[in-house]
Amino acid sequence: MSVIRCGLLLFNRLVLVCSVWCLLALACALLFVRAASASELTGRWAGTYDCGSISDNPFSLLIDDPDNEQSGLLKGEFRFSVPGTVNEEGAFRVLGRFDKASKEFRFTPREWIKRPEGYTALGFDGKLHSNGFYIEGKIRGGCGNFSAQRDDAPSFLPAQVSITPASGGSWQGVWEGSISCKNDAQWPYRLTLFQHGNELIGSYFIDWPQRKEVVRLHGLTSGQAEPGGHLFLGHRMWLTKGRFGVDLSMSLIGDRLSGQVEGLPANYHCNSISLRRSGDAVPPSTHEEAIEGAWAGYIDRRTPRQNLPASEWVSELPNATQITLSLVASDNHVPVGIYTASAPMDKPPVQQDRYVYRLQPLTTLADGKIAYVPLGADRAEGRFRNLPKRYSRDPFVILLELDGNQVLNVTRRNRHHQDNTFQLLPLQGEALAAVHRGEAPAVPLGSLSGTLAQVHSLDQQCQVLVDWASPFGSEDKLSRMTGTDMQIAALPLMDDAVFEPVFGLPLMLTTEVERMTIYKLAQSCSRRVNDPRPFKLAGVFERDFEYDRLQAQIMNREQTALWLKEKLAEILSLNDKRASLAPINIIERELLRRKTELNPSDLEKITRMIRDKRRSITLAEFMQRVDGIPGMVQDDSTLVRLKMFYDEAEVLRLPADLQQRLTQLASDKASQILKPLLLQAQKDLAENSISLESLAALTHHQRRLGQLRNNLPLAIKQGIDFDIIPALDKRRRVMIENDQIQSAINATLLEVKPGDGSPERMIRRVALRYVDEQDLMGTTPLAMAVRNATEKLELRAVGLVDHSTEQTPGSPSAEEMFFAVKAKFDQVNSNLQSQYERCQRGDFQNDPLRAMSCLTIMAAGHGQSVSARITRFEKLGCADGRGQAGYVCDYVMAFETSSPYTRDTMLGDLMASGEVSQGRFMALRGGWMFTPLRRVRLEVVP
Numbered sequence: 021m022s023v024i025r026c027g028l029l030l031f032n033r034l035v036l037v038c039s040v041w042c043l044l045a046l047a048c049a050l051l052f053v054r055a056a057s058a059s060e061l062t063g064r065w066a067g068t069y070d071c072g073s074i075s076d077n078p079f080s081l082l083i084d085d086p087d088n089e090q091s092g093l094l095k096g097e098f099r100f101s102v103p104g105t106v107n108e109e110g111a112f113r114v115l116g117r118f119d120k121a122s123k124e125f126r127f128t129p130r131e132w133i134k135r136p137e138g139y140t141a142l143g144f145d146g147k148l149h150s151n152g153f154y155i156e157g158k159i160r161g162g163c164g165n166f167s168a169q170r171d172d173a174p175s176f177l178p179a180q181v182s183i184t185p186a187s188g189g190s191w192q193g194v195w196e197g198s199i200s201c202k203n204d205a206q207w208p209y210r211l212t213l214f215q216h217g218n219e220l221i222g223s224y225f226i227d228w229p230q231r232k233e234v235v236r237l238h239g240l241t242s243g244q245a246e247p248g249g250h251l252f253l254g255h256r257m258w259l260t261k262g263r264f265g266v267d268l269s270m271s272l273i274g275d276r277l278s279g280q281v282e283g284l285p286a287n288y289h290c291n292s293i294s295l296r297r298s299g300d301a302v303p304p305s306t307h308e309e310a311i312e313g314a315w316a317g318y319i320d321r322r323t324p325r326q327n328l329p330a331s332e333w334v335s336e337l338p339n340a341t342q343i344t345l346s347l348v349a350s351d352n353h354v355p356v357g358i359y360t361a362s363a364p365m366d367k368p369p370v371q372q373d374r375y376v377y378r379l380q381p382l383t384t385l386a387d388g389k390i391a392y393v394p395l396g397a398d399r400a401e402g403r404f405r406n407l408p409k410r411y412s413r414d415p416f417v418i419l420l421e422l423d424g425n426q427v428l429n430v431t432r433r434n435r436h437h438q439d440n441t442f443q444l445l446p447l448q449g450e451a452l453a454a455v456h457r458g459e460a461p462a463v464p465l466g467s468l469s470g471t472l473a474q475v476h477s478l479d480q481q482c483q484v485l486v487d488w489a490s491p492f493g494s495e496d497k498l499s500r501m502t503g504t505d506m507q508i509a510a511l512p513l514m515d516d517a518v519f520e521p522v523f524g525l526p527l528m529l530t531t532e533v534e535r536m537t538i539y540k541l542a543q544s545c546s547r548r549v550n551d552p553r554p555f556k557l558a559g560v561f562e563r564d565f566e567y568d569r570l571q572a573q574i575m576n577r578e579q580t581a582l583w584l585k586e587k588l589a590e591i592l593s594l595n596d597k598r599a600s601l602a603p604i605n606i607i608e609r610e611l612l613r614r615k616t617e618l619n620p621s622d623l624e625k626i627t628r629m630i631r632d633k634r635r636s637i638t639l640a641e642f643m644q645r646v647d648g649i650p651g652m653v654q655d656d657s658t659l660v661r662l663k664m665f666y667d668e669a670e671v672l673r674l675p676a677d678l679q680q681r682l683t684q685l686a687s688d689k690a691s692q693i694l695k696p697l698l699l700q701a702q703k704d705l706a707e708n709s710i711s712l713e714s715l716a717a718l719t720h721h722q723r724r725l726g727q728l729r730n731n732l733p734l735a736i737k738q739g740i741d742f743d744i745i746p747a748l749d750k751r752r753r754v755m756i757e758n759d760q761i762q763s764a765i766n767a768t769l770l771e772v773k774p775g776d777g778s779p780e781r782m783i784r785r786v787a788l789r790y791v792d793e794q795d796l797m798g799t800t801p802l803a804m805a806v807r808n809a810t811e812k813l814e815l816r817a818v819g820l821v822d823h824s825t826e827q828t829p830g831s832p833s834a835e836e837m838f839f840a841v842k843a844k845f846d847q848v849n850s851n852l853q854s855q856y857e858r859c860q861r862g863d864f865q866n867d868p869l870r871a872m873s874c875l876t877i878m879a880a881g882h883g884q885s886v887s888a889r890i891t892r893f894e895k896l897g898c899a900d901g902r903g904q905a906g907y908v909c910d911y912v913m914a915f916e917t918s919s920p921y922t923r924d925t926m927l928g929d930l931m932a933s934g935e936v937s938q939g940r941f942m943a944l945r946g947g948w949m950f951t952p953l954r955r956v957r958l959e960v961v962p
Contacts, residue, residue, distance in 0.1 A: 060118065060120070060123075060148060060152060061083045061094060061116075061118050061125060061148060061155075062083050062084060062085050062086075062094070063082075063083060063170050063171065063172065064080060064081070064082045064083075064170070064171040065080065065081040065082075065083070065155060065168040065169065065170055065171070066078070066079075066080045066081075066168055066169065066171060067079060067080075067081075067155075067166060067167050067168025067169065068166070068167065068168075069100075069159055069163070069164070069165070069166035069167075070163070070164040070165065070166075071142075071159060071163035071164060072163070074103050077100060077101055077103055078100070078101045079098065079099060079100040079101070079166070079168070080098075080099045080100075080168075081096060081097070081098055081099075081114075081168060082096050082097045082099075083095070083096040083116075084096060092117055092118060093115060093116070093117060094115070094116045094117070094118060094125075094127075095113065095114070095115055095116075096113070096114050096115075096116065096127070097111055097112070097113055097114070097133065098111065098112055098113075098114050098127075098129070098141075099111040102136045102139075108136065109134065109136075110134055110135060110136040110139055111132075111133035111134045112129050112130070112131060112132045112133055112135070112141045113129070113130045113131045113133060114127040114128065114129055114130060114143075115127065115128055115130045116128065118148075122147070123147050123148040123149075123150065124145070124146070124147050124148075125145070125146055125147070125148065125155075125157075126143070126144075126145045127143055127144055127145075128143040129141035129142065129143055140161075142159055142160050142161040142163060143159075143160045143161075144157055144158065144159045144160060144166060145157050145158055145160065146158070146166070149370075149371065149401070149402075150373065150401035150402050150405065151370070151372075151373070151374065151401050152170070153169055153170045153173035153370055154167070154168075154169050154170075154173070154370050154371050155167070155168050155169075156168075169370050173370055183346055183347075183348045183356060183357060183358050184356065185214075185303065185350075185356050185380075186214040186215055186216040186356075186378070186380055186395055187215065187216050187217065188215055188216075189215035189217075189245070190215075190245075190249075190272060191213050191215045191220055191245055191251060191272065192213055192214055192215040192220075192300075192301050193212075193213060193297045193298075193299065193300055193301050194210070194211070194212050194213075194297070194298050194299040194300065194301055195210070195211040195212075195213065195277055195295035195296065195297055195298065196208075196209070196210050196211075196295060196296060196298045197209055197277075197293065197294045197295035197296055198293070198294065199226070199266070199281055199290050199292070199293045200290065200291075200292045200293070200294070201288060201289050201290040201291075202289035202290075202291075203289065205229075205290070207226060207227055207228065207229070207290065208225075208226070208227040209224060209225070209226050209227075209266075209293060209295065210224060210225045210226075211223075211224045211241075211253075211295060212224070212301050212382075212383065213301055214301050214380050214382070214395060215245070216378060216380075216395050216396040217396060218244050218245045219242075219244060219395055219396040220242060220243050220244065220245060220251070220253070221240075221241075221242045221380060221382065221393050221394075221395045221415065222240075222241050222242070222253065222301075222382070223238065223239065223240055223241070223259065223382050223383040223391070224238075224239050224241055224266070225237070225238055226239070226266060228262075236260075237258065237260055237261075237262045238258070238259040238260040238383070238385075238386070239255055239256075239257065239258050239259060239260075239262065239265055239266070240255075240256045240257045240258075240259055240382070240391075240393065240415065240417065241253045241254060241255055241256055241265075241266075241268075242254065242256055242393075242415050249271055249272040249273070250269075250270070250271055250272075251268075251269075251270050251271070251272065251277075251279075252267070252268070252269050252270075253267065253268045253270070254267050255267055255283060256415055256435060257415075257416075257417070257434070257435035257437075258435075259383070259385055259391060259417070260386065264283055264284065264285070265283050266281060266282075266283050266284065267281070267282040267283040268280070268281060268282070268293060269282065270293065270295075275296055275297040276294065276295065276296050276297075277293075277294070277295040277296075277297075278292070278293065278294045278295070279292070279293055280292060280293070281293050302353060303353040303354050303356065303380075303381040303382075304353065304354050304381055304382075304383060304384045304390050305352055305353050305354070310422070311347055311355060311420050311422055311428060312347050312348060312349045312355050313346075313347060313446060313447070313448070314344070314345070314346050314347075314446070314447035314448075314452055314455065315344070315345040315346075315347070315428045315444035315445065315446055315447060316342070316343065316344045316345070316444055316445060316447050316455060316460075316461035317330060317333065317342075317343050317442060317443055317444040317445055317461060318333045318336060318337065318340035318341065318342055318343065318365075318442075318461075318463070319340060319341050319343055319361075319442045320336045320339055320340055321339060321340065321341045321363060322339045327440065327441050327442060328340070328442045328443070329442075329443050330427060330443045330445055330463075330464050331464060331466065333463040333464060334463045334464070334465065334537055334540050334541050334544075335537075335540050337365055337463065337478075337540065337541070337543075337544035338365070338366065338540075338543060338544050338547070340363075340365050341361050341362065341363040341364075341365070342360075342361070342362040342363065342365060342460050342461070343359070343360070343361055343430075343442070343444060344359075344360040344362070344455065344461075345357055345358070345359055345360075345379070345428070345430070345444055346358045347379075347420075353381070354381045354390050355381070356378070356379065356380060356381060357378070357379040357392070358376065358377075358378060358379065358398075359376070359377055359378075359379045359394070359418075360374060360375070360376045361374065361375045361376075361404065362374050362460075363403065365460065365478075365544060365548060366544065366547030366548050367547075367548070368548065368549075369458045373401040373402030373403050373404055374399055374400075374401050374402075374404065375397065375399065375400050375401070375404030376397065376398045376399035376400075377394040377395070377396060377397045377398060378394065378395045378396050378398065379392045379393075379394065379395075379418065380392065380393055380394070380395040382417075385419075389419045389420075389421065390419070390420065391417045391418075391419065392417065392418040392419070392420065393415050393416070393417055393418070394415055394416070416432050416433060416434050416435075417432070417433045418430060418431065418432055418433075419431040419433065426445075426446055427443050427444070427445060428443065428444040428445070428446070429441060429442075429443055430442055430443070430444055445461065445464075447461065449476075450476040451476040451477065453476075454476045454477035454479070454480065455477065459477035459478065459479035459480065460477060460478035460479060461477060461478060462475060462476055462477050462478055462480070462481055463478060463481065463541065465537055465541070466533065466534065466537055467531075467534060468523050468524055468525075468530075468534055468537060468538070469523075469524030469525070470520065470521055470522050470523045470524030470525075471484050471521060471522050472484050472485070472522055472523055472524075472541075473524060478544075478545075478548075479548075481541065481545065482544075482545035482548055482549050482554070483549075484522060485522075485541070485542055485545050485554040485558075486545070486549060486551055486553065486554060488513060488518070488522050488554075488557075489513065489551075489553035489554045489557045490553070491512065491513065491619075492509060492510060492513065492553045492556070492557050501556075506556055506557075506559070507569075507570065507573075508573075508616055510557050511570070511573055511574060511577050511617075511619070512577075512619040513557065514527050514570060514574050515574065515577070515578070523538065527570075527571075527574065528571055528574070530561075535561035536561065538558050538561055539558045539559070539561045541558075542554040542555050542557065542558030543555050543558070573617070576617050577617045577618075580614045580617040580618060581622075583610070583614065584618065584622055584626060587607050587610075587611075587626065588625070588626060588629060590603065590607070591604070591607065591626075591629045591630065591633055592629075594633060596633075596636045596637050596639075596640035597637065597640065598637065598641060600633070600637055601634070601637060604630060604633055604634060604637075607626075607630065608630055611626060611627070611630070635672075638672065639672065639674070639675075639678065642668065642669070642672060642674075643678055643681070643682075645665075646665060646678075646681065646682050646685060646686075647685070649662070649665075649685040649686060649688075649689050650685060650688070650689060652689060654692060654693050655693065656693070656724075656728065658689060658693060659690060659693055659694075659728055659731060659732065660731060662686045662689065662690060662732070662733070662736065663731050663732065663733060665682060665686060666682070666686070666733035666735070666736075669682055683735045683736070686733070686735075686736050687735070687736050687739045687740075690732060690736045690740060691739070691740060694725075694728065694740055697721075697724065697725060697728075698725070698741070698742075698744055700721070701718075701721035701725060701744050701748060702744055704717045704718060704721060705718065705721075705744065705747060705748060705751060708751065708755075710755060710758055710760055710761060711761075711764075712761065712764050712765065712768065712790060714755070715752065715755050715756070715761060715790045716789050716790055718748050718751060718752050718755070719752060719789065719790055719791070719792075721744075721748055722745060722748040722749055722752065725742065725744065725745050725748075726745055729742050729745065756790075756791055756795060756802070761790075762801050762802065762805070765787065765790055765791070765802065765805065766805040766808075766809070768786060769783055769786055769787060769805055769806065769809035770808075770809050770812065772786055772809065772813055773816075774813060774816050774817035778887075778889055779810055779813040779814045779817050780810045780814075782813065783806055783809045783810045783813055784796065784806060784810075787802065787805075787806050811839070814838075814842070814890075815835060815838065817891075818838065818890055818891060818892055818893045819892055819893075820834055820835060820838055820893055820894075821834070821893075821894040821895070822834035822894075822895045823894055823895060823896050823897070824895055824896060824897040824898065825897070826897070828898050828899060828900060828907060830907070830943070831898035831899075831907045831909065831941075832898065832907065832909065832941045832943070832948050833895075834893070834894075834895035836941075836947075836948050837893070837895055837909055837911060837941060837948070837950070838890070838893045839947065839948070840941055840947065840948040840949060840950035841890065841893070841911075841913065841939070841950050842890055843947075843949075843950065844950060844952075845888055845889065845890060845915070848888065849887045849888060852877070852886050852887065853887070855873075855874075855877060856877060856878075856886065858874075859874035859877060859878060886917065886918055887917065887918065888915050888916065888917035888918075889915060889916060889917075890913055890914070890915045891914050891915055891916050892912075892913055892914035893911065893912075893913045894911060894912045894913070895909065895910075895911050896909075896910040896911055896912065896936065897909065897910055898910075898941070901940065904940070905940075905942050906940050906941050906942030906943070906949075907940070907941050907942075908938060908939070908940055908941075908953065909938070909939060909940075909941055910936055910937070910938050911936075911937055911938075911939070912935065912936055912937070913937065937952065937953075937954070938952075938953040938954050939951055939952045939953050940953060
């Protein structure tokens with residue numbers, strides 16, 4: 021399963037088309053019946069979750085009505101999409117509990133319906149939003165969060181009540197009478213009550229004797245109707261100046277109210293009241309200003325005095341509460357209305373808390389203003405949940421006043437006569453329709469215009485900013501950007517052609533106030549739509565120094581845009597010749613300087629064009645050389661060059677048509693070169709005889725043709741008939757096994773005369789004229805003939821001399837001594853060759869001492885293998901082994917090597933050159949073994 025990130029959920033907008041009477045109103049009963057039910061979670065929910073590497077994966081939760089209302093157990097189905105598949109889903113049944121008091125729930129998986137491979141069902145815990153349409157929580161088992169909303173959630177969750185006057189009841193009306201005192205004094209009392217359900221709100225007048233005059237006091241009272249016709253009305257506030265209020269506890273009998281008076285000073289002895297219904301309670305009937313209709317705005321919920329003019333809405337949006345007021349007049353009375361508060365503004369409507377109450381016009385004040393009071397809370401969610409009781413216990417007065425700019429000034433006055441004032445703007449036409457759809461009212465942007473100021477709601481303003489910021493980069497890319505990177509990435513959006521349509525004027529002409537307005541609006545929009553780009557992007561307006569630097573960068577970008585247009589045209593005009601590389605190089609160097617001033621798409625475009633032009637030039641030059649293939653010389657070097665053409669074509673990834681052209685020209689040329697060679701080989705094969713000359717000719721043809729074939733690309737090789745090569749090899753095999761040929765080869769090898777270089781190499785070079793390397797391996801007759809000829813040539817090459825005058829019985833001859841000493845040289849040469857090969861492979865990279873030795877060996881041989889060979893050997897004499905095995909013999913020898921290092925170190929300590937040396941020679945099965953003993957210097961042979 022997966023984690024659910026609590027982000028902005030996309031939900032269907034329900035467009036409400038209705039008159040002002042139904043503004044903010046849809047099926048209140050549905051909401052509250054559901055809220056009061058034990059099955060508040062029943063229904064279908066849709067949302068997303070995250071878990072591990074899975075993000076925002078869609079899921080649905082279908083919860084059935086409980087089988088037993090008392091048990092509180094809920095059954096349901098959890099269905100989720102399988103990431104990386106098309107329309108595949110998993111599903112399992114769940115069982116859960118719901119706590120109606122805390123709105124918390126817990127579900128556990130019970131049974132798989134459809135299990136995708138590799139998935140495990142997990143339980144989840146969450147909470148129902150107080151509006152009944154949104155749930156969020158966490159999936160257990162190490163996953164993350166989920167969020168979802170009810171399928172039938174309306175797009176806008178406002179008042180959900182009809183705008184009508186108070187519903188009325190037996191208590192509603194105008195009541196007149198007096199308060200009676202023990203001294204038979206009567207204080208006139210007039211009460212106007214409005215009733216909505218059990219809630220009552222009213223205003224009263226009382227003629228109060230003060231010294232020598234009677235003062236008419238005006239007060240506000242409220243209470244609740246009780247069963248059995250009893251009522252308690254408490255004094256809430258004075259609408260005129262007064263010292264204390266009047267609380268009434270009364271009973272209703274017919275059209276009469278009578279009861280007790282509380283709250284008056286005890287010495288007044290005024291304790292009873294009697295009132296008679298004198299008429300119906302109706303709202304005030306005079307009002308000079310047309311305030312009917314829909315109004316909307318924001319208040320600052322942080323401060324106790326919510327004085328928030330419309331011009332400051334954008335500044336306070338992060339901490340504001342949305343206010344919507346609907347007023348409807350009838351029968352020439354002042355309007356009645358619905359007052360809605362929604363918060364927080366950084367959440368979509370389905371996640372907001374709301375408070376909704378009826379706004380009842382109560383009475384006219386002395387200054388002519390109409391006093392409105394709350395009468396019954398129809399909705400209270402989340403942070404507003406505790407407000408209704410406080411408001412009904414201590415109601416406030418709202419005064420409405422329309423100014424000359426068609427701004428509705430709303431004053432909320434409490435019992436202490438403290439006024440909180442804010443402004444609302446009228447909602448008409450598309451602005452009214454937007455609020456019907458659940459969008460928040462648009463905020464004034466001062467002197468800014470453009471698209472941002474022309475749309476009709478805050479949500480549309482946010483969408484304009486999101487659309488403007490959409491090229492800015494993804495959220496993931498944004499999180500990796502530094503401040504400088506973001507400013508560079510934002511530059512394309514500051515161009516006049518992009519910026520001015522949105523904000524109404526070029527960026528360079530905006531004022532600091534206007535830039536701060538954009539910044540604050542973007543700040544709120546980013547949270548409301550859960551998209552960081554508007555806020556990050558608008559951050560460039562936060563400080564003047566960034567703005568000044570931004571202006572310079574915009575100017576640079578505009579100039580670079582002109583440069584780009586010019587250079588793109590220049591690249592297109594260049595031909596595909598080498599001379600075009602010079603201007604391309606100049607453009608590329610200039611591009612390195614300007615690359616930060618180009619937006620990514622333009623940078624990619626010119627980079628691609630430069631790359632494509634270089635490739636075009638390279639291909640054109642290559643094909644120009646390819647077109648010269650027919651004029652190449654007719655020899656083996658051309659075949660090598662053809663192979664190089666194919667290697668280069670592979671690197672260039674030659675297009676198919678050019679590759680076909682290369683193959684055609686190269687195949688024709690290879691055929692021209694190879695055809696005479698193949699014909700000559702066929703001729704020599706047909707005319708060959710059992711002779712060394714014929715064998716040498718066939719061997720030459722086989723080697724040359726085989727080497728040429730191996731070096732040819734496959735595309736050329738496939739078009740040439742090389743069947744002659746196996747035929748040549750077959751004939752050669754027959755000739756090599758012929759006794760006459762083997763005798764002739766042996767005689768030829770024995771005729772080789774000493775010369776410069778190694779005797780072994782000289783002998784092998786002659787043998788390889790007729791045979792291959794494999795013929796000289798092992799113990800074949802030819803291999804033995806090569807070894808025998810090599811030994812004889814070595815003896816002749818060193819000028820072997822025997823100076824001994826007496827022969828010790830059984831002692832080695834000069835020839836035997838020479839080959840025993842040579843065996844030591846062969847061993848040294850073998851060790852040097854092995855170490856040289858290992859140094860070349862880099863076997864000693866992790867061994868510092870051996871690595872230093874490699875450097876010495878490689879330097880000594882100038883990068884080549886080091887070897888040594890004997891050039892002179894003279895036997896002086898031998899004696900018995902002096903009580904030990906073998907014979908002690910004296911000799912003089914000289915050797916040469918390609919490295920002084922080898923001569924002075926590795927061989928110098930072992931064998932002297934040009935000195936009388938002594939060694940022990942022991943006869944073993946198969947030859948003599950030599951061990952050096954000492955030496956006496958006679959001469960130095962360089």
